[in-house]
Amino acid sequence: MKMLRVPLLVMGLLMCAQGFAATAQQNKMTTCNADATAKSLKGDDRKAFMSTCLKAAPASTATPQQEKMKTCNATATTQALKGDARKTFMSDCLKKK
Structure with a gap:
């Protein structure tokens, strides 16, 4: 019975810790x-x-890849690219450094 108490106590503490984390x-x-x-x-x-x-x-917490995606997407939209042309443009744009 004592062997069961420790894992249950640990699980309880972990669940409580998640409840106290600030959003x-x-x-x-x-x-x-x-x-x-x-x-x-x-x-x-x-x-x-x-x-x-x-x-x-909130302050932007976007990764550099997410920022690149936003920039490429905005450019593709500005150029009114559709379908395969858009896919090709996005692929090339995202591969650039």
């Missing part, structure tokens, strides 16, 4: 709240600031 939204809320406090905002001004801050787009 991106929670991190954003913490940052916006700290900014509002630093600016000494109160009442309606604080509400307006928090609303704007929380709606703001």
